[in-house]
Amino acid sequence: MTASGRTPVPDATGPDDDATADAAGRGSAPLQPVILGADIGVYALARSFHEAYGVRSIVVSGAALGPVARSRILDNVLLGPAASPEDLVDRLVTLAGELPGRRLVLLANSDWLVRVVVRHRVRLEPHYVVPFLDEALLDRISDKATFAEICTGLGIDVPRTVVQDFSGAGEDDWRPRPVDVAYPLIAKAASSADYQDVHFPGKKKVFEISTSAELDALWTALAGAGFRGRFVVQELIPGDDTQMRSITAYVDSRGELTLMCSAHVLLEEHTPSGLGNPAAMITQRVDAMLEQARRFLTSTGYVGFANFDVKVDPRDGSFRFFEVNPRIGRNNYYVTAAGANPMRFLVEDRVQGRAVEPVVVDREILYSILPHRLLLRYVLDPALRARVRTLVRAGAVAHPLRYRGDGSVARRAYVLAAMLNQVRKFRTYYPEPTQTGF
Known part of the structure:
Protein backbone atom coordinates (compact mmCIF):
# COMPACT_ATOMS: atom_id res chain seq x y z
CA MET A 1 0.00 0.00 0.00
CA LEU A 138 21.97 -2.54 18.90
CA ASP A 139 25.67 -3.11 19.50
CA ARG A 140 26.03 -4.87 16.13
CA ILE A 141 24.21 -2.48 13.85
CA SER A 142 25.20 0.80 15.57
CA ASP A 143 28.85 0.08 14.89
CA LYS A 144 29.64 1.37 11.40
CA ALA A 145 32.35 -1.24 10.94
CA THR A 146 30.06 -4.14 11.81
CA PHE A 147 27.28 -2.57 9.76
CA ALA A 148 29.53 -2.62 6.70
CA GLU A 149 30.32 -6.29 7.31
CA ILE A 150 26.62 -7.20 7.60
CA CYS A 151 25.76 -5.31 4.42
CA THR A 152 28.55 -6.95 2.46
CA GLY A 153 27.25 -10.35 3.52
CA LEU A 154 23.76 -9.44 2.30
CA GLY A 155 24.92 -8.09 -1.06
CA ILE A 156 24.21 -4.46 -0.08
CA ASP A 157 26.74 -1.96 -1.41
CA VAL A 158 28.88 0.02 1.05
CA PRO A 159 31.98 2.20 0.62
CA ARG A 160 35.30 0.39 0.96
CA THR A 161 36.04 0.41 4.70
CA VAL A 162 39.15 0.07 6.89
CA VAL A 163 38.78 -0.12 10.69
CA GLN A 164 41.16 1.58 13.14
CA ASP A 165 40.95 0.07 16.63
CA PHE A 166 41.98 2.34 19.53
CA SER A 167 41.36 -0.14 22.36
CA GLY A 168 45.10 -0.45 22.93
CA ALA A 169 45.95 3.20 22.29
CA GLY A 170 46.99 3.71 25.92
CA GLU A 171 49.85 1.24 25.56
CA ASP A 172 53.37 2.41 24.73
CA ASP A 173 53.75 0.01 21.82
CA TRP A 174 50.39 0.83 20.14
CA ARG A 175 50.62 2.00 16.56
CA PRO A 176 47.72 2.78 14.20
CA ARG A 177 46.98 0.32 11.43
CA PRO A 178 48.19 1.41 7.96
CA VAL A 179 45.38 2.67 5.73
CA ASP A 180 45.43 1.83 2.03
CA VAL A 181 42.35 3.82 0.97
CA ALA A 182 42.97 6.50 -1.65
CA TYR A 183 42.90 10.16 -0.59
CA PRO A 184 40.76 12.12 -0.04
CA LEU A 185 38.94 9.79 2.32
CA ILE A 186 36.33 9.91 5.07
CA ALA A 187 36.97 9.11 8.74
CA LYS A 188 34.34 8.82 11.48
CA ALA A 189 33.69 7.01 14.73
CA ALA A 190 32.36 3.50 14.29
CA SER A 191 30.03 4.06 17.24
CA SER A 192 28.79 7.56 18.00
CA ALA A 193 28.09 6.46 21.58
CA ASP A 194 31.84 5.80 22.08
CA TYR A 195 32.63 9.24 20.62
CA GLN A 196 29.98 11.23 22.51
CA ASP A 197 32.13 12.27 25.48
CA VAL A 198 35.50 12.53 23.75
CA HIS A 199 36.74 16.11 23.36
CA PHE A 200 39.69 17.53 21.46
CA PRO A 201 40.36 20.64 19.32
CA GLY A 202 38.87 20.30 15.86
CA LYS A 203 36.47 17.50 16.78
CA LYS A 204 33.94 16.79 14.03
CA LYS A 205 31.20 14.29 13.39
CA VAL A 206 32.81 13.37 10.05
CA PHE A 207 36.34 14.16 8.85
CA GLU A 208 37.32 14.57 5.20
CA ILE A 209 41.01 13.73 5.11
CA SER A 210 43.20 14.88 2.21
CA THR A 211 46.67 13.60 3.17
CA SER A 212 48.39 10.96 5.26
CA ALA A 213 49.72 13.73 7.53
CA GLU A 214 46.15 14.84 8.29
CA LEU A 215 45.15 11.27 9.07
CA ASP A 216 48.16 10.79 11.37
CA ALA A 217 47.25 14.01 13.19
CA LEU A 218 43.68 12.73 13.70
CA TRP A 219 44.94 9.42 15.11
CA THR A 220 47.23 11.30 17.52
CA ALA A 221 44.40 13.60 18.65
CA LEU A 222 42.00 10.72 19.24
CA ALA A 223 44.52 8.66 21.19
CA GLY A 224 45.52 11.67 23.28
CA ALA A 225 41.89 12.50 24.06
CA GLY A 226 41.35 9.03 25.50
CA PHE A 227 39.25 7.61 22.67
CA ARG A 228 39.30 3.81 22.97
CA GLY A 229 36.66 2.78 20.47
CA ARG A 230 36.97 2.16 16.73
CA PHE A 231 37.18 4.64 13.86
CA VAL A 232 36.32 3.72 10.30
CA VAL A 233 38.11 5.02 7.24
CA GLN A 234 36.06 4.85 4.05
CA GLU A 235 36.54 5.72 0.43
CA LEU A 236 35.06 9.09 -0.47
CA ILE A 237 32.10 8.49 -2.76
CA PRO A 238 32.12 11.41 -5.24
Whole structure:
Protein backbone atom coordinates (compact mmCIF):
# COMPACT_ATOMS: atom_id res chain seq x y z
CA MET A 1 0.00 0.00 0.00
CA THR A 2 1.17 3.55 -0.62
CA ALA A 3 0.58 6.65 1.47
CA SER A 4 -2.19 8.30 -0.51
CA GLY A 5 -5.56 9.95 -0.01
CA ARG A 6 -6.17 13.49 1.14
CA THR A 7 -3.34 15.97 0.86
CA PRO A 8 -1.49 16.34 4.17
CA VAL A 9 -1.54 19.70 5.89
CA PRO A 10 1.79 19.95 7.71
CA ASP A 11 0.66 23.00 9.67
CA ALA A 12 -2.67 21.48 10.70
CA THR A 13 -4.05 23.03 13.88
CA GLY A 14 -5.58 19.95 15.45
CA PRO A 15 -5.58 16.16 15.57
CA ASP A 16 -7.88 13.73 13.87
CA ASP A 17 -10.79 13.20 16.30
CA ASP A 18 -11.28 9.50 15.57
CA ALA A 19 -7.57 8.80 15.87
CA THR A 20 -7.42 10.74 19.14
CA ALA A 21 -10.23 8.72 20.63
CA ASP A 22 -8.62 5.52 19.39
CA ALA A 23 -5.19 6.34 20.78
CA ALA A 24 -6.21 5.32 24.29
CA GLY A 25 -8.31 2.41 23.14
CA ARG A 26 -11.62 4.26 23.57
CA GLY A 27 -11.76 4.22 27.33
CA SER A 28 -8.47 2.57 28.31
CA ALA A 29 -5.43 4.39 29.76
CA PRO A 30 -4.72 7.70 28.00
CA LEU A 31 -1.61 7.93 25.85
CA GLN A 32 1.38 9.85 27.24
CA PRO A 33 4.52 10.20 25.10
CA VAL A 34 7.79 10.77 26.99
CA ILE A 35 10.63 11.89 24.70
CA LEU A 36 14.31 12.25 25.61
CA GLY A 37 16.37 15.14 24.23
CA ALA A 38 15.76 18.73 23.16
CA ASP A 39 16.67 19.13 19.50
CA ILE A 40 14.57 19.78 16.42
CA GLY A 41 13.94 16.05 15.96
CA VAL A 42 12.48 15.76 19.45
CA TYR A 43 10.13 18.66 18.77
CA ALA A 44 9.12 16.97 15.50
CA LEU A 45 8.15 13.82 17.39
CA ALA A 46 6.07 15.85 19.86
CA ARG A 47 4.42 17.61 16.93
CA SER A 48 3.61 14.32 15.22
CA PHE A 49 2.02 12.99 18.42
CA HIS A 50 0.04 16.20 18.78
CA GLU A 51 -1.16 16.14 15.18
CA ALA A 52 -2.24 12.52 15.43
CA TYR A 53 -3.67 12.34 18.95
CA GLY A 54 -3.92 15.82 20.42
CA VAL A 55 -1.62 14.88 23.31
CA ARG A 56 1.04 16.97 25.01
CA SER A 57 4.34 15.14 25.15
CA ILE A 58 6.71 15.25 28.11
CA VAL A 59 10.25 16.09 27.03
CA VAL A 60 13.05 15.09 29.41
CA SER A 61 16.39 16.79 28.83
CA GLY A 62 19.31 18.59 30.41
CA ALA A 63 18.02 21.98 29.26
CA ALA A 64 14.99 23.35 27.41
CA LEU A 65 16.77 24.31 24.20
CA GLY A 66 15.17 26.51 21.56
CA PRO A 67 13.29 23.82 19.62
CA VAL A 68 11.39 22.68 22.73
CA ALA A 69 11.28 25.92 24.73
CA ARG A 70 8.03 27.86 25.26
CA SER A 71 5.98 25.26 23.41
CA ARG A 72 2.26 24.65 23.94
CA ILE A 73 2.39 21.03 22.80
CA LEU A 74 4.89 19.69 25.31
CA ASP A 75 6.00 19.95 28.92
CA ASN A 76 9.70 20.10 29.79
CA VAL A 77 11.21 18.06 32.61
CA LEU A 78 14.74 19.31 33.25
CA LEU A 79 17.52 17.17 34.67
CA GLY A 80 20.32 19.69 34.60
CA PRO A 81 23.44 19.52 32.43
CA ALA A 82 25.40 17.37 34.89
CA ALA A 83 22.88 14.51 35.04
CA SER A 84 24.34 11.03 34.49
CA PRO A 85 22.62 8.21 32.60
CA GLU A 86 21.70 6.71 35.96
CA ASP A 87 20.16 10.03 37.03
CA LEU A 88 18.10 10.00 33.85
CA VAL A 89 16.81 6.48 34.45
CA ASP A 90 16.02 7.29 38.08
CA ARG A 91 14.05 10.34 36.98
CA LEU A 92 12.13 8.35 34.39
CA VAL A 93 11.10 5.79 36.97
CA THR A 94 10.04 8.56 39.35
CA LEU A 95 8.20 10.35 36.56
CA ALA A 96 6.23 7.21 35.77
CA GLY A 97 5.05 7.16 39.38
CA GLU A 98 3.84 10.74 38.98
CA LEU A 99 1.67 9.76 35.99
CA PRO A 100 -0.64 7.02 37.24
CA GLY A 101 -3.22 5.61 34.89
CA ARG A 102 -1.45 6.66 31.69
CA ARG A 103 0.00 4.54 28.91
CA LEU A 104 3.58 5.80 28.76
CA VAL A 105 5.51 5.52 25.48
CA LEU A 106 9.24 6.25 25.74
CA LEU A 107 11.20 7.57 22.76
CA ALA A 108 14.77 8.80 22.32
CA ASN A 109 16.26 10.33 19.21
CA SER A 110 20.02 10.28 19.68
CA ASP A 111 22.23 7.22 19.65
CA TRP A 112 23.57 7.60 23.18
CA LEU A 113 20.10 8.10 24.67
CA VAL A 114 18.79 5.06 22.81
CA ARG A 115 21.66 3.09 24.31
CA VAL A 116 20.83 4.31 27.83
CA VAL A 117 17.21 3.24 27.40
CA VAL A 118 18.11 -0.17 25.96
CA ARG A 119 20.69 -0.88 28.66
CA HIS A 120 18.16 -0.06 31.38
CA ARG A 121 15.20 -1.78 29.73
CA VAL A 122 14.60 -4.03 32.77
CA ARG A 123 13.98 -0.99 34.98
CA LEU A 124 11.99 0.96 32.41
CA GLU A 125 9.71 -1.61 30.77
CA PRO A 126 7.50 -2.13 33.83
CA HIS A 127 6.49 1.53 33.37
CA TYR A 128 6.96 2.37 29.69
CA VAL A 129 6.50 1.00 26.22
CA VAL A 130 10.14 0.75 25.05
CA PRO A 131 10.02 0.37 21.24
CA PHE A 132 13.69 -0.37 20.59
CA LEU A 133 15.70 -3.37 19.50
CA ASP A 134 17.61 -5.53 22.00
CA GLU A 135 21.09 -4.59 23.23
CA ALA A 136 22.98 -7.30 21.34
CA LEU A 137 21.57 -6.22 17.99
CA LEU A 138 21.97 -2.54 18.90
CA ASP A 139 25.67 -3.11 19.50
CA ARG A 140 26.03 -4.87 16.13
CA ILE A 141 24.21 -2.48 13.85
CA SER A 142 25.20 0.80 15.57
CA ASP A 143 28.85 0.08 14.89
CA LYS A 144 29.64 1.37 11.40
CA ALA A 145 32.35 -1.24 10.94
CA THR A 146 30.06 -4.14 11.81
CA PHE A 147 27.28 -2.57 9.76
CA ALA A 148 29.53 -2.62 6.70
CA GLU A 149 30.32 -6.29 7.31
CA ILE A 150 26.62 -7.20 7.60
CA CYS A 151 25.76 -5.31 4.42
CA THR A 152 28.55 -6.95 2.46
CA GLY A 153 27.25 -10.35 3.52
CA LEU A 154 23.76 -9.44 2.30
CA GLY A 155 24.92 -8.09 -1.06
CA ILE A 156 24.21 -4.46 -0.08
CA ASP A 157 26.74 -1.96 -1.41
CA VAL A 158 28.88 0.02 1.05
CA PRO A 159 31.98 2.20 0.62
CA ARG A 160 35.30 0.39 0.96
CA THR A 161 36.04 0.41 4.70
CA VAL A 162 39.15 0.07 6.89
CA VAL A 163 38.78 -0.12 10.69
CA GLN A 164 41.16 1.58 13.14
CA ASP A 165 40.95 0.07 16.63
CA PHE A 166 41.98 2.34 19.53
CA SER A 167 41.36 -0.14 22.36
CA GLY A 168 45.10 -0.45 22.93
CA ALA A 169 45.95 3.20 22.29
CA GLY A 170 46.99 3.71 25.92
CA GLU A 171 49.85 1.24 25.56
CA ASP A 172 53.37 2.41 24.73
CA ASP A 173 53.75 0.01 21.82
CA TRP A 174 50.39 0.83 20.14
CA ARG A 175 50.62 2.00 16.56
CA PRO A 176 47.72 2.78 14.20
CA ARG A 177 46.98 0.32 11.43
CA PRO A 178 48.19 1.41 7.96
CA VAL A 179 45.38 2.67 5.73
CA ASP A 180 45.43 1.83 2.03
CA VAL A 181 42.35 3.82 0.97
CA ALA A 182 42.97 6.50 -1.65
CA TYR A 183 42.90 10.16 -0.59
CA PRO A 184 40.76 12.12 -0.04
CA LEU A 185 38.94 9.79 2.32
CA ILE A 186 36.33 9.91 5.07
CA ALA A 187 36.97 9.11 8.74
CA LYS A 188 34.34 8.82 11.48
CA ALA A 189 33.69 7.01 14.73
CA ALA A 190 32.36 3.50 14.29
CA SER A 191 30.03 4.06 17.24
CA SER A 192 28.79 7.56 18.00
CA ALA A 193 28.09 6.46 21.58
CA ASP A 194 31.84 5.80 22.08
CA TYR A 195 32.63 9.24 20.62
CA GLN A 196 29.98 11.23 22.51
CA ASP A 197 32.13 12.27 25.48
CA VAL A 198 35.50 12.53 23.75
CA HIS A 199 36.74 16.11 23.36
CA PHE A 200 39.69 17.53 21.46
CA PRO A 201 40.36 20.64 19.32
CA GLY A 202 38.87 20.30 15.86
CA LYS A 203 36.47 17.50 16.78
CA LYS A 204 33.94 16.79 14.03
CA LYS A 205 31.20 14.29 13.39
CA VAL A 206 32.81 13.37 10.05
CA PHE A 207 36.34 14.16 8.85
CA GLU A 208 37.32 14.57 5.20
CA ILE A 209 41.01 13.73 5.11
CA SER A 210 43.20 14.88 2.21
CA THR A 211 46.67 13.60 3.17
CA SER A 212 48.39 10.96 5.26
CA ALA A 213 49.72 13.73 7.53
CA GLU A 214 46.15 14.84 8.29
CA LEU A 215 45.15 11.27 9.07
CA ASP A 216 48.16 10.79 11.37
CA ALA A 217 47.25 14.01 13.19
CA LEU A 218 43.68 12.73 13.70
CA TRP A 219 44.94 9.42 15.11
CA THR A 220 47.23 11.30 17.52
CA ALA A 221 44.40 13.60 18.65
CA LEU A 222 42.00 10.72 19.24
CA ALA A 223 44.52 8.66 21.19
CA GLY A 224 45.52 11.67 23.28
CA ALA A 225 41.89 12.50 24.06
CA GLY A 226 41.35 9.03 25.50
CA PHE A 227 39.25 7.61 22.67
CA ARG A 228 39.30 3.81 22.97
CA GLY A 229 36.66 2.78 20.47
CA ARG A 230 36.97 2.16 16.73
CA PHE A 231 37.18 4.64 13.86
CA VAL A 232 36.32 3.72 10.30
CA VAL A 233 38.11 5.02 7.24
CA GLN A 234 36.06 4.85 4.05
CA GLU A 235 36.54 5.72 0.43
CA LEU A 236 35.06 9.09 -0.47
CA ILE A 237 32.10 8.49 -2.76
CA PRO A 238 32.12 11.41 -5.24
CA GLY A 239 29.23 13.80 -5.61
CA ASP A 240 27.75 16.66 -3.61
CA ASP A 241 24.97 16.69 -1.03
CA THR A 242 22.34 15.99 -3.69
CA GLN A 243 23.71 12.46 -4.09
CA MET A 244 22.58 11.62 -0.54
CA ARG A 245 19.36 9.77 0.31
CA SER A 246 17.53 9.13 3.60
CA ILE A 247 15.33 6.14 4.47
CA THR A 248 13.01 5.93 7.48
CA ALA A 249 11.38 2.62 8.37
CA TYR A 250 9.34 1.02 11.15
CA VAL A 251 9.38 -2.70 11.95
CA ASP A 252 6.57 -3.69 14.29
CA SER A 253 6.68 -6.00 17.31
CA ARG A 254 5.72 -8.94 15.06
CA GLY A 255 8.74 -8.34 12.83
CA GLU A 256 6.63 -6.88 9.99
CA LEU A 257 8.03 -3.91 8.08
CA THR A 258 4.98 -1.62 8.14
CA LEU A 259 6.40 1.79 7.13
CA MET A 260 9.02 2.87 4.59
CA CYS A 261 9.74 6.37 3.35
CA SER A 262 12.73 7.69 1.43
CA ALA A 263 13.91 11.16 0.52
CA HIS A 264 16.34 12.81 -1.88
CA VAL A 265 18.66 15.14 0.06
CA LEU A 266 19.15 18.58 -1.49
CA LEU A 267 21.48 20.15 1.07
CA GLU A 268 23.14 19.07 4.30
CA GLU A 269 24.30 21.09 7.26
CA HIS A 270 27.97 22.05 7.15
CA THR A 271 28.75 23.09 10.72
CA PRO A 272 31.38 20.89 12.43
CA SER A 273 28.85 19.44 14.89
CA GLY A 274 26.03 19.04 12.38
CA LEU A 275 27.92 17.93 9.30
CA GLY A 276 25.93 15.36 7.37
CA ASN A 277 22.52 16.18 8.85
CA PRO A 278 20.05 16.87 6.03
CA ALA A 279 18.78 20.45 5.97
CA ALA A 280 16.47 20.02 2.97
CA MET A 281 14.99 16.95 1.25
CA ILE A 282 12.31 15.98 -1.25
CA THR A 283 10.48 12.76 -0.47
CA GLN A 284 10.94 10.27 -3.29
CA ARG A 285 10.07 6.59 -3.53
CA VAL A 286 12.96 4.53 -4.91
CA ASP A 287 12.03 0.86 -4.77
CA ALA A 288 15.47 -0.55 -5.63
CA MET A 289 17.00 1.30 -2.68
CA LEU A 290 14.13 0.50 -0.32
CA GLU A 291 14.41 -3.19 -1.16
CA GLN A 292 18.00 -3.22 0.11
CA ALA A 293 16.92 -1.58 3.36
CA ARG A 294 14.13 -4.15 3.65
CA ARG A 295 16.67 -6.95 3.18
CA PHE A 296 18.85 -5.57 5.98
CA LEU A 297 15.98 -5.12 8.45
CA THR A 298 14.35 -8.49 7.87
CA SER A 299 17.66 -10.40 7.84
CA THR A 300 18.89 -8.96 11.15
CA GLY A 301 15.65 -9.36 13.12
CA TYR A 302 15.32 -5.62 13.57
CA VAL A 303 12.38 -4.04 15.46
CA GLY A 304 11.39 -0.40 15.94
CA PHE A 305 12.35 2.69 13.95
CA ALA A 306 15.39 2.79 11.69
CA ASN A 307 17.00 5.58 9.68
CA PHE A 308 19.49 4.78 6.88
CA ASP A 309 22.03 7.15 5.31
CA VAL A 310 22.66 6.25 1.67
CA LYS A 311 24.61 7.86 -1.18
CA VAL A 312 24.15 7.32 -4.88
CA ASP A 313 27.53 6.59 -6.46
CA PRO A 314 27.57 8.68 -9.67
CA ARG A 315 30.17 6.37 -11.18
CA ASP A 316 27.77 3.45 -11.50
CA GLY A 317 24.42 4.53 -10.02
CA SER A 318 24.67 2.09 -7.10
CA PHE A 319 23.24 2.87 -3.67
CA ARG A 320 26.06 2.92 -1.10
CA PHE A 321 24.70 2.38 2.41
CA PHE A 322 26.69 4.29 5.04
CA GLU A 323 24.93 3.46 8.31
CA VAL A 324 21.65 2.73 10.05
CA ASN A 325 20.61 4.79 13.06
CA PRO A 326 18.65 2.74 15.65
CA ARG A 327 16.00 5.45 15.92
CA ILE A 328 13.69 7.48 13.75
CA GLY A 329 16.20 10.22 12.89
CA ARG A 330 16.59 13.93 13.49
CA ASN A 331 14.66 14.91 10.37
CA ASN A 332 11.79 12.50 10.93
CA TYR A 333 9.07 15.07 10.18
CA TYR A 334 9.48 14.54 6.43
CA VAL A 335 7.59 11.26 6.86
CA THR A 336 4.66 12.89 8.66
CA ALA A 337 4.56 15.73 6.14
CA ALA A 338 4.37 13.20 3.29
CA GLY A 339 1.19 11.71 4.76
CA ALA A 340 2.33 8.79 6.96
CA ASN A 341 2.62 9.95 10.58
CA PRO A 342 5.11 7.46 12.11
CA MET A 343 3.58 7.84 15.57
CA ARG A 344 0.40 6.14 14.31
CA PHE A 345 2.39 3.05 13.31
CA LEU A 346 4.09 2.98 16.71
CA VAL A 347 0.92 3.52 18.77
CA GLU A 348 -1.24 1.07 16.83
CA ASP A 349 1.47 -1.57 17.17
CA ARG A 350 2.78 -1.10 20.71
CA VAL A 351 -0.21 0.50 22.48
CA GLN A 352 -3.22 -0.91 20.63
CA GLY A 353 -1.64 -4.23 19.69
CA ARG A 354 -3.00 -4.00 16.15
CA ALA A 355 -1.38 -5.13 12.94
CA VAL A 356 -1.04 -2.23 10.49
CA GLU A 357 -1.26 -2.61 6.73
CA PRO A 358 2.23 -1.82 5.37
CA VAL A 359 2.75 1.59 3.75
CA VAL A 360 5.43 2.74 1.33
CA VAL A 361 5.23 6.52 1.00
CA ASP A 362 5.13 7.90 -2.53
CA ARG A 363 3.86 11.47 -2.01
CA GLU A 364 6.35 14.20 -2.88
CA ILE A 365 6.91 17.09 -0.48
CA LEU A 366 9.78 19.47 0.25
CA TYR A 367 11.10 19.22 3.81
CA SER A 368 13.40 22.13 4.67
CA ILE A 369 14.69 23.99 7.70
CA LEU A 370 16.13 26.71 5.44
CA PRO A 371 14.74 29.85 3.80
CA HIS A 372 13.83 28.89 0.24
CA ARG A 373 16.13 31.46 -1.31
CA LEU A 374 19.08 30.17 0.69
CA LEU A 375 18.33 26.59 -0.39
CA LEU A 376 18.20 27.51 -4.06
CA ARG A 377 21.61 29.19 -3.87
CA TYR A 378 23.08 25.73 -3.29
CA VAL A 379 21.00 23.54 -5.62
CA LEU A 380 22.85 23.50 -8.95
CA ASP A 381 20.91 20.91 -10.91
CA PRO A 382 18.23 22.63 -13.04
CA ALA A 383 15.77 19.75 -12.68
CA LEU A 384 16.08 19.78 -8.88
CA ARG A 385 15.71 23.55 -8.78
CA ALA A 386 12.55 23.27 -10.85
CA ARG A 387 11.13 20.63 -8.49
CA VAL A 388 11.87 22.84 -5.48
CA ARG A 389 10.11 25.82 -7.08
CA THR A 390 7.12 23.70 -8.06
CA LEU A 391 6.68 22.32 -4.55
CA VAL A 392 7.08 25.75 -2.95
CA ARG A 393 4.47 27.26 -5.25
CA ALA A 394 2.10 24.36 -4.57
CA GLY A 395 2.52 24.79 -0.81
CA ALA A 396 3.83 21.22 -0.50
CA VAL A 397 6.49 22.35 1.96
CA ALA A 398 7.14 21.43 5.59
CA HIS A 399 9.33 22.96 8.29
CA PRO A 400 9.11 20.92 11.52
CA LEU A 401 9.10 24.00 13.77
CA ARG A 402 6.47 25.93 11.80
CA TYR A 403 3.27 24.59 13.35
CA ARG A 404 0.07 26.61 13.59
CA GLY A 405 -0.99 24.40 16.48
CA ASP A 406 1.97 25.85 18.44
CA GLY A 407 1.95 29.35 17.06
CA SER A 408 2.52 31.66 20.01
CA VAL A 409 4.36 34.93 19.43
CA ALA A 410 7.40 33.52 21.23
CA ARG A 411 7.44 30.40 19.07
CA ARG A 412 7.05 32.36 15.84
CA ALA A 413 9.92 34.62 16.87
CA TYR A 414 12.11 31.62 17.60
CA VAL A 415 11.38 30.00 14.25
CA LEU A 416 12.23 33.24 12.44
CA ALA A 417 15.47 33.53 14.41
CA ALA A 418 16.34 29.91 13.63
CA MET A 419 15.85 30.52 9.91
CA LEU A 420 18.07 33.61 10.00
CA ASN A 421 20.66 31.65 11.95
CA GLN A 422 20.80 29.14 9.11
CA VAL A 423 21.86 31.96 6.79
CA ARG A 424 24.64 32.91 9.19
CA LYS A 425 25.85 29.32 9.54
CA PHE A 426 26.00 28.71 5.81
CA ARG A 427 27.86 31.99 5.25
CA THR A 428 30.38 30.89 7.88
CA TYR A 429 30.86 27.20 7.10
CA TYR A 430 29.77 26.79 3.47
CA PRO A 431 30.09 30.26 1.94
CA GLU A 432 30.06 29.51 -1.77
CA PRO A 433 26.52 30.17 -3.06
CA THR A 434 25.88 28.78 -6.50
CA GLN A 435 22.62 30.41 -7.55
CA THR A 436 20.59 33.46 -6.52
CA GLY A 437 17.12 32.60 -5.28
CA PHE A 438 14.00 32.54 -7.45
